[in-house]
Amino acid sequence: MNETINLMKRHRSVRSYRPELVPRAHVRAAIEAGQAASTSSAVQAYCIIHVTSDDERQRLVELTGGQAKVAACGAFFVICGDTRRHRLAADRTEAAYDVRLEAFLVATIDASLFAQNVALAFESMGYGICYIGGLRNSLSEVDAMLGLPEGVYPLYGLCVGVPATSTEMPPRPRLPIEAVLFEDRYPADDAMRSLMDAYDEMYSAYLRKRGAEPGAWSSAMSRMHREPRRGDLAAYYASKGAVLG
Numbered sequence: 001m002n003e004t005i006n007l008m009k010r011h012r013s014v015r016s017y018r019p020e021l022v023p024r025a026h027v028r029a030a031i032e033a034g035q036a037a038s039t040s041s042a043v044q045a046y047c048i049i050h051v052t053s054d055d056e057r058q059r060l061v062e063l064t065g066g067q068a069k070v071a072a073c074g075a076f077f078v079i080c081g082d083t084r085r086h087r088l089a090a091d092r093t094e095a096a097y098d099v100r101l102e103a104f105l106v107a108t109i110d111a112s113l114f115a116q117n118v119a120l121a122f123e124s125m126g127y128g129i130c131y132i133g134g135l136r137n138s139l140s141e142v143d144a145m146l147g148l149p150e151g152v153y154p155l156y157g158l159c160v161g162v163p164a165t166s167t168e169m170p171p172r173p174r175l176p177i178e179a180v181l182f183e184d185r186y187p188a189d190d191a192m193r194s195l196m197d198a199y200d201e202m203y204s205a206y207l208r209k210r211g212a213e214p215g216a217w218s219s220a221m222s223r224m225h226r227e228p229r230r231g232d233l234a235a236y237y238a239s240k241g242a243v244l245g
């Protein structure tokens with residue numbers, strides 16, 4: 001189609017990296033590309049923290065559930081929703097700062113559009129990336145380590161670096177487009193179930209090819225959503241001044 005689309009379709013998460021650091025010039029170029037993403041009414045309710053200390057990265061390995069790549073990759077970042085500047089703007093004009101769930105959603109959406117642009121920019125430079133949701137295992141500890149003020153809260157991490165192996169694993173297959181692109185109306189559950197059946201077979205074959213335990217995508221989703229995960233998130237985000245209701 002074109003080079004940008006080809007790059008996007010080659011994406012796969014990279015979990016093993018060579019030790020070279022990502023030069024600061026590359027970091028700045030990717031972040032500036034990220035900032036070019038659309039942002040709700042230009043609120044730009046995000047920030048990204050480049051964690052450069054070896055000790056802190058080692059500590060983050062523990063805080064993300066033992067994910068060694070957090071210390072081993074060429075650069076590690078924490079992506080945050082950031083409403084701090086809006087609070088400062090309100091203070092400056094002595095106006096009230098009175099928000100609801102919308103402000104939290106806007107920050108989360110803006111931060112994710114920004115982050116994905118950053119990730120894509122790094123991939124366009126030949127780096128591999130992996131998002132780290134495991135950061136939400138220990139938000140209070142991550143928050144204390146980074147010294148985050150009220151209004152700033154981590155959403156996830158991002159590993160970036162030179163992939164350790166050049167062996168091209170095929171990208172992880174996605175749902176058939178018919179399961180996500182609908183014209184005018186949402187499909188009936190039966191139609192969706194048969195698309196899921198087809199995808200389950202494709203997904204299991206992909207895992208087998210990777211040398212992993214084969215298994216259907218539906219079974220993995222069912223296992224994942226059997227019980228609540230990270231049940232303390234609302235309390236943490238509320239403690240940072242987010243209004244969740």
Ligand SMILES: Cc1cc2nc3c(=O)[nH]c(=O)nc-3n(C[C@H](O)[C@H](O)[C@H](O)COP(=O)(O)O)c2cc1C
Pocket residue numbers: 011012013014015067130131132133134135156171172
């Ligand atoms: C917000 C987010 C958090 C993620 N957290 C982790 C993580 O903590 N550890 C990890 O190894 N992969 C993580 N991933 C990567 C996903 O597992 C991966 O994107 C998904 O399985 C699809 O595979 P692919 O990216 O190789 O296509 C995360 C992805 C996203 C978008």
